[in-house]
Amino acid sequence: MAVAVETLEKLERKITLSLPVATIQTEVESRLRKLSRQVKIDGFRPGKVPMSIVTQRYGYSVHYEVINDKVGEAFSTAANEAQLRVAGMPKISESEAKADEGQMNFDAVFEVYPEVKIGDLSTAEVEKTTAEVSDAAIDRTVEILRKQRRTFAQRGATDGVAEGDRVTVDFVGKIDGEPFEGGKAEDFAFMVGEGQMLKEFDAAVRGMKLGESKTFPLAFPADYHGADVAGKTADFLVTVKKLEAQHLPEVNEAFAKSLGIADSSIAGLRADIKKNLEREVKFRLIAKNKAAVMDALIAKAELDLPQSIVQSELDRMGEAARADLKQRGIKDADKAPIPDDIFRPQAERRVRLGLVVAELVKANDLGAKPEQIKAHIEEMAASYEKPADVIRWYQSDRQRLAEVEAVIIENNVTDFVLSKAKVTAKAVEFDELMGQQ
Incomplete structure (x- = not known):
């Protein structure tokens, strides 16, 4: 018998499934008998629980389970017979249509995969990006590798903070005389000139000597990630605790060997x-x-x-x-x-x-x-x-x-x-x- 498929929307379809009540009941009884041999209930030996008690306790859930299984099987069979490509899971509900004697009707509402129409690709316009690895790019990568293997040495007491130094500071920031969250740190280290700090902070420490303190204003950008201080100006007190000069390794065969380069x-x-x-x-x-x-x-x-x-x-x-x-x-x-x-x-x-x-x-x-x-x-x-x-x-x-x-x-x-x-x-x-x- 051909499966009747009703079109509801563009991709939405409906199939009415009919299941014999006797088949459902037979399966329910079979599962309850199997359950009675396994279930443990106080006062009864395993396998000796009366069917009436098993039915009373588990009948509803088993009946629900059987209907779900049988409806699922019936839907799968119907969809295959109708050669439907079902998209997603169907929504199953009891049908309002009157069922024949000894039958139960269910409506399965579901979607099917669409027909995909692809136009003439020869008229499609695509911008294809190209790029080359330049010598400058290689040079910058070499510098990155050097920085990854750099060492640091303590600067002299009379030396001032300069580009490329690693400086360790204590700082306290206040807005309108009040401290703010994230505005204080101790023994905070950063590289001067590498963009780790806001440019005003970076500029303020340049030239400072070991042990020196300084107060300076810093205007937070309007788009600063900290919403509480964005667009505001803070007064910072900074003290230089440690000052180190960086030493970059020379680019030579020893450097290449340290990177594990075969040649x-x-x-x-x-x-x-x-x-x-x-x-x-x-x-x-x-x-x-x-x-x-x-x-x-x-x-x-x-x-x-x-x-x-x-x-x-x-x-x-x-x-x-x-x-x-x-x-x-x-x-x-x-x-x-x-x-x-x-x-x-x-x-x-x-x-x-x-x-x-x-x-x-x-x-x-x-x-x-x-x-x-x-x-x-x-x-x-x-x-x-x-x-x-x-x-x-x-x-x-x-x-x-x-x-x-x-x-x-x-x-x-x-x-x-x-x-x-x-x-x-x-x-x-x-x-x-x-x-x-």
Whole structure:
């Protein structure tokens, strides 16, 4: 018998399921008999509890369980027969339609996956970003490595604080003569000229000598992260407790060797840095160009969104937000009400993009190939000290492999769209690319 499917909304459907009362009752009795052999009730030996007592105590819950199971089975069978791609979980309720004698009717309301129409990709416009690793970028990286291995030596009593020094201070800040939270510290160390402090504070300590104290005004920016002091001016009293000059290691073969570079020459050091920077640039460009492609792909797609899938994504995002709040120490974070509207645009985009990408992958055989998975893992592992261990770590876990597979599929989709679309190249400086989130 053909399954009657009623269309309620764009993607919403309804099927009326009919279950024989006798079948339900038979299954309920079978489960209660099985339960009677296992249940423990005071005053009765195991396996000797009268069925009347078992039925009285557990009959309702078992009956509810059986109906859920049987309705679920009936819905699955009906959906398969009707060749429906069900999105999300169905909502089951007793049907208002009159059932035949000996039958129980239930209505299953659910959504189906939409038809995804992807327009002509040859008319899509995508800006593809490119970037190169310059000698200046390598020079800056060398300096960062030197600073990571710098040492410090005590300055003389008559020396003043200078650019690049590490200075340790006590300070007290007041606004309108009153102390404020976070405005006091003892033995606080920072590097002069490296942006660790507000520029007024940094400038004020320059030239000060060991043991010297000084009072100066400091105007907090209007967008300062501390809302209580943002836009206000404080008076600070600062005392220099310790003053150290930094010593950077010389860039030579010994320096390269200390970094574990196989070719411990200066040329080998720079080549290794360039290789690592090019790898990072590659991943940054892939991510940036992938985002541009996905925007273009969404703009070319037409589909209705299954609200059940959107709601599942909203629930997942809400739980993630609560977990983040809990991680930050927010009290009762797991009970915090988080309105769906906060995440709705993002959730809808994720669902829309997932459906569009899935359709494109299916239609154009863009799934991840074994050799792609292998190459991707090897490339990621290459930046670690023991690549073989990293490769085994990925290969030993199905979830991690699935994450790699998802990345490769997105890369395949990106390459496919770029091969079809109108692409405009845009070169950006290394620093600009690396500064983008």
